[in-house]
Amino acid sequence: MSAQNPQSLDQFLIQCQKRVEYSLEKTLSRSIPSNKLKKAMRYACLDGGKRIRPVLVYASAQAVDASMNDADMAACAVELIHSYSLVHDDLPAMDDDDLRRGKPSVHKAFNEATAILVGDALQALAFQCLAEQNNALSAETKLLMTTMLAEAAGAFGMTAGQTLDLEASGTRVELNELETLHRLKTGSLIKASVRMGALCNPQCSEAQLCALEQYADNIGLAFQVQDDILDEIGDTDTLGKPQGSDRAQTKPTYVSLLGLGNAKTKAAELANNAILAIEGISTSANSLRDLANYIVNRIH
């Protein structure tokens, strides 16, 4: 995995997805006192999703020459948080989505109460994974990861973003409000993923961390702009959720505010800014660079 013999992005994605799949499978095969809860947690997490956040943890760890082993539990934890947020977002009282990753959402496949409890249990499990991780990282680093993830997932990040998103539905919002909303709702967990990856090398310099954070800010937003574009132009089969569902809920999107052409330009600019931010930070940042392009060119 040296700069002399760079992996293709496809190889890297497959490698990371395998690693996180393994960790999730192992974590979710532990004995849980309710079979129903266990089955529903596994349904919510396994066999699906692009695993973008874990991939970012690994790519960031790679960029600072950290060991992939030390990044495994951070990668698993961010995916558990992401999975829980999808289960709760899909609930009837929230976005009311019946389809997720091409399958019935958890509250449709099981029931609403189970979906609420699955989300709650996955969140707790994410923090348990970070606190229990058995690797070369110091206790201080593990605690720092826990703080980062809790801050990104809760009232200072994702959950606040989701609250603002629900409030914005059906109202006219300005571009800067939409940006704040998405920096919280999507951006904070993406940023935490990149930061946690960097923490896997305790010798990571302040300059590297700063560059990685700028990278994360840009791709976090790029990711959301591309999501809005896909909601407008993608088809239901490819997306795994109903195409146009945001528009149908009259949610403000980058496409509705900027128009499709300008939204595409913005996504490309953000990806470019992300790549510029990490220029020269290390000889192992190929995957991060490729990921920035992948994020704005993906079709689902």
Next chain:
Amino acid sequence: MSAQNPQSLDQFLIQCQKRVEYSLEKTLSRSIPSNKLKKAMRYACLDGGKRIRPVLVYASAQAVDASMNDADMAACAVELIHSYSLVHDDLPAMDDDDLRRGKPSVHKAFNEATAILVGDALQALAFQCLAEQNNALSAETKLLMTTMLAEAAGAFGMTAGQTLDLEASGTRVELNELETLHRLKTGSLIKASVRMGALCNPQCSEAQLCALEQYADNIGLAFQVQDDILDEIGDTDTLGKPQGSDRAQTKPTYVSLLGLGNAKTKAAELANNAILAIEGISTSANSLRDLANYIVNRIH
């Protein structure tokens, strides 16, 4: 607070409640990007509740001669988890309770989506409090507390108990199944509270820890038996929730399985076992002893 000059339980309760009120107020006065979310989180947590779990953290810390300062964030974290669980338990898809602590439940005072998000945010905040705590405890101890709380709150504890509880509703369960359910739903967080208190003294002996865990097992169950008794005999005003609400939902309870008289005997026995378990562990276990009696004699 020495054994020569023991505090009354009332004084101890007031002292602990003040401490945890202060920590919760401080934690929930931080800047949160959504005013609505912040308001609803504060509504869910402040000015209410007996704070039994934080009191147990403090009493356990006191029993092993640990500093109350070092117990503050553990006490705050268990109460945040407890508060989140109440908010989610009250949701229409769960127990559908409109009243909590004498006020409209969060989903009635705000709305369902906000209640889901409030619970999610409070859970994240609990782990953030543990990871960020700035005191004399080592990073290893803080991590151990985080693991304990995550395990107790999630799929291996409380959340599994709540799943089993919902499944049991309207069915005939045996006494041992009811006990398993409550050991998970209520007992695991109570046990974590006692264990986290003990961790505040890193020199706490294995024998002390073992005695405290036995204590916690017994009072955890005693607490639930008394809850079932109060649901049968208490009145709505004193309880802060509709009297007979468990019976109305045809939930199995200790009273429905054992009868009122036997349930009262069982509660008293459990409290007694708890007190026996900690006999001789230290000269500072008065509060724990008094609490065991308080738990089975409380009227709300």
